[in-house]
Structures are given as C-alpha cells and as structure tokens.
Amino acid sequence: MNCINCKGDMQEITTTFKSRWGDYTVTIQGVKGHKCDQCDELVFSPEEARMVQNITAGFADSQVKDKPDLINLQETALTICSWIDYTIFVSICVPLFMVR
C-alpha cells in the first residue's frame, strides 16, 4: 500500500483515535490503520472507519448515564460487535459494554 500524498510506503499501525458524535467525545484505542513512513499521512480502511463511527454514534445515542470516555478495542467485546450493523450494535453491544 502506497501513500496518496507522496507515494511512500505505508505501514500497518495500531493507533488511538479521538472520535466525536454531537456533544460526545470518546478516545478509542486499538484502531488499525496505515501510516506513511515519509509524511505521516494516516489512512483508515472503510471498515475501520465505519466501526469507529458505529461505536461513537452508538454510545452518543444510547440512554446510558455514564458513557465511556475511553474504549480499548483490544480489551472489550466491542471488537466482535464492531463489524455488525449500527442498529444491532446499539441494541446489543452498548448494553453489553455497560455491564462490564
């Protein structure tokens, strides 16, 4: 995979991503992406971007009082939930996370 900016080599990395949905901001750890060796351009796959959006929107829209401000994808069941539909995510995965 080559960089869209400078055509440099891109390495797969795991990073921390700050995501926002409305008034809700959450830091998500363990997001996989590709980073350019030369210019530091960061690219996420559509699946990964959708997952981050699902998680952020899911918690933002949920009725729970104590929404997490930090989520580690490698430590939670959310990784499994992340690949499914947004509506399913909200009904199954948000409650699942909250009982932990």
Ligand SMILES: [Zn+2]
């Ligand atoms: Zn580059």
